[in-house]
Amino acid sequence: MKRLKWSIYVILLLILASCTNNNKQKSGITQPISIYKVWQFKKSDSTGNTNHKSTVWIGDNLLDMTNKDTLRFSYGNTNNKPTAYPYKVIHDTIFINNKPGYKILKLTATELDLMAAFKNSGKQNADKDSVVMIYRTK
Numbered sequence: 001m002k003r004l005k006w007s008i009y010v011i012l013l014l015i016l017a018s019c020t021n022n023n024k025q026k027s028g029i030t031q032p033i034s035i036y037k038v039w040q041f042k043k044s045d046s047t048g049n050t051n052h053k054s055t056v057w058i059g060d061n062l063l064d065m066t067n068k069d070t071l072r073f074s075y076g077n078t079n080n081k082p083t084a085y086p087y088k089v090i091h092d093t094i095f096i097n098n099k100p101g102y103k104i105l106k107l108t109a110t111e112l113d114l115m116a117a118f119k120n121s122g123k124q125n126a127d128k129d130s131v132v133m134i135y136r137t138k
Contacts, residue, residue: 032109033090039063039112039135040076046131063112063135071096102133110137 041061041070064072064082071094074082094102094114108115112135 033107034109035107035112036065036068037102038138040138042134042136044131044133062138106130111135113131 005133039062041059041063056135061074062074062082063073064074065087069086069088071085072082073085074080076086085096086098087094087101089095089104092104094104095102096102102114102116104112114133114135116133117130
């Protein structure tokens with residue numbers, strides 16, 4: 001009988017300890033990582049040719065990727081309706097209208113870094129200048 005009581009106490013202590021552990025683990029869980037949300041433009045960085053005109057202004061925009069097949073793009077400082085584009089994400093690339101649009105450099109629960117490549121104005125053999133656009137969750 002004493003052995004049974006002792007076993008019950010041990011089992012209760014183990015259950016209590018596991019519940020306490022689960023609460024600690026749950027409190028450390030952050031938002032799930034997903035690209036399918038609304039992203040707000042924060043800043044851009046240029047790599048390569050700093051004289052490239054496209055890197056100077058990209059604008060305060062929103063990417064609404066909550067719909068998994070229609071990307072909605074809008075500027076935060078205008079009242080115009082968002083422009084919708086069919087898109088899909090394959091590996092680390094966002095395809096817009098079935099053409100590679102952006103390479104995903106970083107994706108966390110709160111940050112999305114995209115790279116777009118541009119050629120210098122009209123020169124066929126020109127070096128590429130890359131623009132990294134950094135978005136945060138809205």
